Amino acid sequence: MLRRPPAYELPRLDPLAQLRAGRLGRRIPQLLVGLVLYGWSMAMMIRSGMGLDPWDVFHQGLARYLPLSFGQVVMVVGALVLLAWIPLRQWPGVGTVANVVVIGLAADAGLALLSSPEAWWARITTMIAAVVLNGLAGAAYIGAQLGPGPRDGLMTGLAARTGRSLRTVRICLELSVLAVGFVLGGVVGVGTVVYALAIGPLVQFFLPYVAVRTASTGYELHDGQREDPG
Template sequence: MKRELKWKWLFFFVGLAVMSFGVSMIVEGKALGVGPWDVLHIALFERIGLSIGSWAVITGVIIVGSTSLLLREWPKLATCLNMILCGMFIDFFNWLLPNSSGLVFDVFYFLAGVIVLGVGCALYISPRLGAGPRDTLMILFAKKFGCSIGNARLAMEALIALVGWSLGGPIGVGTIIIAFFTGYIVQFSLPYFERMLKGRINNEGRTNNLTNQDIDHLAKEI
């Protein structure tokens, strides 16, 4: 069990970092538009200050607090870590990445960012340690109104994007691309990472078993 949790948390943390890197790349190529939630985060950053990552954390705290009250249960550890670490990673990568200097770089940042974002989502989801704040809200939304998760996500993100746009956030064709294609990238990548995680856990288990057998054999010889 300890071995299994070690690999699960490793996939979870690396996945959050990769996903946040994708978000930062998209933000650098924001001339084409950004993800629905980042439309809101960037609008709040430009109007009030702080940082994009800070607003990602603040909106996450509001969502987690609200859903916890509605569900009358404490949030999972993975949900809280997702909420805090994503904002920190986004600010770090925004600082690290060079600024885009033209449309060509905007397109490169955006397209690469969408792929990295989807792969990172699949990687952090693969251990099944818990949904992020926005995913939890999406599931609650679907249960409340009796609709599919896909329709709930589309409606929720459309509403958030409109709110962010009304505040001055960068909405564009890229926002639509992210909304429609990220799910397909996750769907394609998720089975691969699930198999990889299972293989890592099983391989290490076999290694440990062999080591124990060797120790027993040596003890018998002595």
């Protein structure tokens, strides 16, 4: 039986430390695979027609009014959010930049190849599979330790600058983009609720399996003790 590793938190690395942590031959491919699967899961959520996560409601709403595909909107918004890091004194990693490009391309590819199921059970199954895949993909690219996504970095930067908790900043920001996206015509539904409730636990569940244990950083257990990477 597969034994789940103990839950832990990854150390926070600056961009230079991310590259110096070693095992790039494992970490970069994992990052790219995670980002591709993340974009694919977004396409699955759209094709399910059951509702999207808050940021994708915003992306979809914008795509209705811009001469851009959904994936192109994801890339443009990601780039603009990345610019917002400058006054927050956040530094992007290789993974951050890759996030801006790869997820949008993968989402458009998924939308081109996937069709919308007609049966209600197939739509629900697609939505659930998309949420689970999104959790695995998110854990994979986070576990590569090559930098957070633009939107996650914005949340952590705002939390640090305002002194508010990360949870408070995340809720406020995601409710804001959700509201704007809904007004613009983005799809909100049961999938939105399922995603909001499940994505955190799913990422936390998958992370111990996929996080890369580097020679220079190891990983940190929840009790604050660092395990020897040797």
